[in-house]
Every structure is written in structure tokens, then in C-alpha cells.
Amino acid sequence: MTCDCCGSAEWVPLFSENGLRLGRCPDCALLYVDDIPDPTARMTEMEEGHYAGTQQINEAVKQSAGEVIQRDRFQAFVDLARRHRGDGRWLDVGCGGGLLLSLARDAGYDVEGIELSADRRALTEEATGATVHGVPLEDVGYPDDAFDVVSLINVFSHLVSPARTFAELRRLLRPGGIVVMATGEFTAGVSKGDMLAWNLGDHLYFLGDGTIERYAAASGLRLIDHERRWLPDEMFSREWLRVKGRSGPKNALKTIIDRTPGGLRLLRAVMLRRQADSSAHSGTFVLTPAA
Secondary structure (H helix, E strand, O other): OOOOOOOOOOOEEEEEEOOEEEEEOOOOOOEEEOOOOOHHHHHHHHHHOEEOOOEEOOOHHHHHHHHHHOHHHHHHHHHHHHHHOOOOEEEEEOOOOOHHHHHHHHOOOEEEEEOOOHHHHHHHHHHHOOOEEOOOHHHOOOOOOOEEEEEEEOOHHHOOOHHHHHHHHHHHEEEEEEEEEEEEEEOOOOOHHHOOOOOEOOEOEEEEOOHHHHHHHHHOEEEEEEEEEEHHHHHOOHHHHHOOOOOHHHHHHHHHHHHOOOHHHHHHHHHHHHOOOOOEEEEEEEEEEOO
16 A cells, blocks of 8 residues: 555554544655545445445535535635636536536636536536536546636545546646645644544545645646635534534534524534644645646
């Protein structure tokens, strides 16, 4: 087992979840599980909506509803892209329920998507009218210099080989084009308690501190914008309470807290104290071809 980012054979195990172990590369700080599925197996999982045996991904209707609740966040990605590349062709990889595609189209971009989950893909095609491919980015067969903007929002952790994906992104970007990416990012001292659930098996990789720069340099890209937010502060919010996941009991508890006066304030006080040492962050990155 070698590191996808730097090729190191060293891997330091950290903890287990869903029958998988998560470990850290001591050279580039990439976090990854000890059993990366091959592309065919991963494709089957995404098409059938499951991972790590019996774990289920969120259904399309809940995914779409969650995106609507987080509309301001998705609009911020479009605004960020416009500051660096104001028009052209936009590809959204892992387009989910299609809200980002709709917002990018409304901003004047010519949009296209990739979504491996069949029910999400059908929903997005119906909602946006855009072309949405059902195969991995590397298998679509795009020509060189095909896009001005490529977005990967909460997609990095699901990739089978991020290095291969970054190389393909570099090939597809036009001169001056950009990649807009959002994903989890972890500083030193990672522990299992840093996240309420890691969803290992669905999530295969997590960025460490400085890992993105290593990936960028290896694939002919450079980092031009980076925003990092402490995840517990971002997570325990009104939006988080209203976005529904796979668990019925957890959804019910979130609804109770949301509707209880002072419930969110109390939750934040408890959870931010409990996770005061969390190394988890939410990272947003803009990459462009290196000169």
C-alpha cells in the first residue's frame, strides 16, 4: 500500500470504522483507508447506492433538499469562481442534486455534470436540463482544454485515485482555467473523536495540512486561493440541523433541537466545548495550471 499523493510506503494507522482502518502518511499527511476499492467495485457501489457492505448513501431527494437549504454556500462557490474565471464552460464533478449546476448556469456559464449515483443523476438532468455523465471523469473522453471551471464539492474523499483525477483536471483545463474544490482538511493530532462520523468506505481520503500543495505540484497545478474554516464551528449550525441524512432517529433529534427555543445555542455550547481540540476543518481551494 503506497500513498496516492507522494508514493511513500509508510502508513501510520489511526483508528477503525465500518471495518476499515484510517491511517496517515507521515511524509505528506494524506489520510486514507487501508482498503481502497478498485474503480469497478467503486462504480458498482455508487450505482447501487451503498458502501462498506451495508452502509447506504443519502437518497437523491434528501440530497437535493439539503442543497436547497445550503443555497448560500453553493452560491459562494459560484461567486468564488467568477472572481477568478468569469465565464466559459463549467463542469461539476459529483453534481449531486444539481443546485450548483443551476447557479453556475444562471451566472452565465455553459454547464455540464458528472454524477455516478443513478437517482441523483436522473434528478439533476430533470432539474437542470444539462448533460450529466454517469461515468468517472477519467472515462468520459473529453478533449484537451475542454473547460474553464471544474468544481469538486465534497468529492475528493470519494475518489479512488485523487492523483489520477488531478492529472486529468490539468489536462482538461484551458489556459487560465480553475478548479474549485471543497473538502475536509485535517491539521496535526487527528483522532476518531474529531468527527461525529467518518463514513469510512464512502470516504476514502482526507487532506492533511499541506497535502493539497503536494498534489498540485505533482499534477502541474498551483494553489491560488485557500480558505480554511474550523469544522465544528461550521457544522453545528441552523443549516446542519435542517439538512437530513440517512438516520431517521438522528433526523428526528435534529428537528427537536431546531424547534426548541435555545436548542441550537445549547448544542453549540456543549459540542464546541467537547470538540475544542478537533483537528477537522472545511477547506475551499482554487487551483489553476502552473506556468
